[in-house]
Amino acid sequence: MAEPIRDRLADVRREFHRYPEPAWREFYTTHRLVEEIREVGVDELAVGTEAYDSDDRMAVPDAEDIEEWSERARERGADPELLDSMEGGNTGVVAVLNRGSGPTVGLRVDIDGLFIEESTDDDHVPVAEEFSSEGDGTMHACGHDSHMTWGLATLEAIAESDFEGTLVVFFQPAEEVSGGGHPMAESRFADDLDYLFAVHVGLDHPTGEVVAGIERPLAMCHVDVTFEGTSAHAGKAPQDGDNAMQALGTAIQNAYAIPRHEDGMTRVNLGWAEAGTSSNVIADFAHIEAEARGETTELMEYMQSRLNRTLETAAEMHGCDVDIDVRSKSPRADSDPELADVVANVARDADGVESVLPAADFGASEDATFLMRRVQENGGLATYLIVGTDHPTSHHTPTFDVDERSLEIGVDVLVESIRSVPGTEA
Incomplete structure (x- = not known):
């Protein structure tokens, strides 16, 4: 029996950080996610084309490039059967918990890395503590390693709680090229969502600050x-x-x-x-x-x-x-104030949270908006929250890193927000 994810948040995040993979080539990443999800135990686990229609993908690289990364994952020890199911770059996972009557709640986290060579400076924490990228010119320079850790830990916590309803966790590939949000949003897993949470770390908000819902994504x-x-x-x-x-x-x-x-x-x-x-x-x-x-x-x-x-x-x-x-x-999709209020109320009582912003301008683009818009068009509510972290340099730079104190804060806010949506019996 594996040690609970909640007790090894930093270790999980650091493993993901060590093995970044770019969009539609997240083979080893998906393998590790599946291993952790199977330990949690879920009612449905969909990988690749079981999770979405391959034809709905955007920004798919050429076949030779995809195969090269698949072979790297195979050499690293990824499950061959799982790799076969991801043939053609159909990476990513959707995990579903069915916990009786109640609302259907979605959580979206992204999983891909960037083509950035990580710093080798001795004062760069991943170098000093020996978990820097081994990904040959790729790096988790935007915090997706933290996002995946949150997704897994939240899934585990909800599975062990008295939550009543259905939780759907989208471990989405290809965010950095805006390629994976569309197929996830068009999938059957998005059909009946009453609520959706998406989340990002940092974005110039410090450790201890939470933004309950972004506005004005481009x-x-x-x-x-x-x-x-x-x-x-x-x-x-x-x-x-x-x-x-x-x-x-x-x-x-x-x-x-x-x-x-x-x-x-x-x-x-x-x-x-x-x-x-x-x-x-x-x-x-x-x-x-x-x-x-x-x-x-x-x-x-x-x-x-x-x-x-x-x-x-x-x-x-x-x-x-x-x-x-x-x-x-x-597309553009703004957070719904009603659901952002749920996050804000939870965050005010969370350990380690010192400041809560009800809303903030995003100023960039995000393909989670496909899922947000799908939920909103179906009559549901969506919010995209930010869990602040002290990062030494900006996102998408060779020296980006996160303050790992934000890992616990993110799990607390996500779990209690999911358990507090209208219609749940927490």
């Missing part, structure tokens, strides 16, 4: 763009070329000139680009990875349509073709 879309031109000798016959490099430059300049909108905040960014082959060859290809965001879903769609028009015009101006691939999207 709707977002990721776009991959390829320009195709015609190569030619840059010295002998430049007139014979259609220069994809010029299309790229025109697109970059004009994208940042897209007019903003009076209805609210908008963003556009062309964050990565490459083009051409040599200084003496007219470039016949160029590639961009871009994004558009908006304060509302409608504003994001305005920015996306203007970005598309800018890209198409740049291609036409320089005689090129352009392919625009929307890799992923996420």
